[in-house]
Amino acid sequence: MVTIIGFEGSANKIGVGIIRDGQVLANPRHTYVTPPGQGFMPSETAKHHKEHILSLTKQALEEAKITWQEIDAIAYTKGPGMGAPLLTVAIVARTLAQLWQKPIIGVNHCIGHIEMGRLITSAExxxxxxxxxxxxxxxxxxxxxxxxxxxxxxxxxxxxxxxxxxxxxxxxxxxxxxxxxxxxxxxxxxxxxxxxxxxxxxxxxxxxxxxxxxxxxxxxxxxxxxxxxxxxxxxxxxxxxxxxxxxxxxxxxxxxxxxxxxxxxxxxxxxxxxxxxxxxxxxxxxxxxxFCIDNGAMIAQAGYEMFKVGMVTPWEKTTITQRFRTDQVEINWRK
Structure with a gap:
């Protein structure tokens, strides 16, 4: 069994999801909602993510009924997205990877959506x-x-x-x-x-x-x-x-x-x-x-596919990329 925890925070939603062999064990998230007529600014969105990411991590582990020791790898959104929110999530993912001594996987946000859609619908x-x-x-x-x-x-x-x-x-x-x-x-x-x-x-x-x-x-x-x-x-x-x-x-x-x-x-x-x-x-x-709206499970699922074929991110490359094209990623897990 392979268990992956995924962190998503590229825009106004912060989510933490846990996937075990294609099964969604937990997928809590929190949305930053601004007053009518206003959009969301990067710095304020990042502040929102900082306030909620640790409680969501704890909630995800509790919902999944597992401990951090059972996690095989940590996946996070590398990009594309807004710089400050992405960075907030990446810092937490990197910190937990060091604390828990787990491999880390930088996931393309768009590919997270695709792999989640393929998992849930079984589209070939x-x-x-x-x-x-x-x-x-x-x-x-x-x-x-x-x-x-x-x-x-x-x-x-x-x-x-x-x-x-x-x-x-x-x-x-x-x-x-x-x-x-x-x-x-x-x-x-x-x-x-x-x-x-x-x-x-x-x-x-x-x-x-x-x-x-x-x-x-x-x-x-x-x-x-x-x-x-x-x-x-x-x-x-x-x-x-x-x-x-x-x-x-x-x-x-x-x-x-x-x-x-x-x-x-x-x-x-x-x-x-x-x-x-x-x-x-x-x-x-x-x-x-x-599963359509940004969530942590989609990052965990893409991380799961990558982890199975050995696509772990080297530590020096666990950064963020605001403009990260869908076609830049080699899809080694599909035949």
Whole structure:
């Protein structure tokens, strides 16, 4: 039996997860929630992580009903992400590795999402749509790498949704994207927005500027409701994502789609993707917010796969990398 503890803290969520041979033993996390209309700053987010990481570690060990002596290795998020929060988590992981005399594994955050999705859904070789607050990528595995077929050329889809939520002064609890999703359910009048797909890539910044500038005026004039704007934004950005995912599927002759990342638990996105998959005789795989949203177990699972093939991080390389590409990691654990 191999038991890995994983630490995740690349953005506003701090999580500690424990995986034993593909079984999630514990996965507590805590979210830094800011007042409506505000984002989260790196220094304040890091402070939040410092306050909660040790209690979450204790909670994870208690939930898993194990002691630290039973842990085989420590995995932590090396990147990508926000510098100060990443560093906070890395320091704790390095300290525990020395105190407990355990090997340490630096994990790519994006690959953590993919491996968690594969574990939970049992998808074999899917085309992956990775959508979160900081990343938007269409990925497929080929020859020991997760290859990026398409991505955002400016801001991530989650960041686009979050920033519009700030314009509407929506609550950040549990997340701005979730609250946009709920409002969109009551919208019906579609506002045509800029639709920007460039080959396999997408662009959201122009669309966001358009709805930020015109949206509040249209609400004032009573031509559209805030719910209509949320509905229009979701329909447009999700249609763009479905289009590039379908193109990647066609290129790879794929019959599976796996959605991962925080935006991946949006039920409307899943519904649109499922319809496309049905038309192509393909299967959609997705998870709920326990595993879609940033969590420690996904880092533990990627660390578990790496540990099994001897991919332990040398001590001098247990640093952080804010810009850490998905396709930079050699995937030695997949055939």
């Amino acid at each position: 070789n899917p085309t992956v749509l990775y959508v979160s607050g900081g990343n938007t990528q269409v990925i497929s595995y080929e020859n020991k790498r997760y290859r990026i077929f398409g991505e955002t050329i400016d801001i991530a889809v989650g960041n686009c949704l979050d920033r519009f939520a700030r314009v509407l002064k929506l609550s950040n609890d549990p997340s701005p994207g979730f609250n946009i999703e709920q409002m969109a359910k009551n919208g019906s009048k579609y506002l045509e927005l800029p639709y920007c797909v460039k080959g396999m890539d997408v662009s959201f910044s122009g669309l966001l500027s358009f709805i930020e500038q015109r949206g509040p005026k249209l609400v004032e004039q009573k031509k559209y409701t805030p719910e209509d704007l949320c509905y229009s934004l979701q329909e447009t950005v999700f249609a763009m994502l479905v289009e590039i995912t379908e193109r990647a599927m066609s290129h790879c002759n794929s019959r599976e789609v796996l959605i991962v990342g925080g935006v991946g638990c949006n039920l409307r996105l899943q519904e649109m993707m499922r319809k496309m998959c049905e038309e192509r005789n393909a299967i959609l795989f997705a998870t709920d917010d326990r």
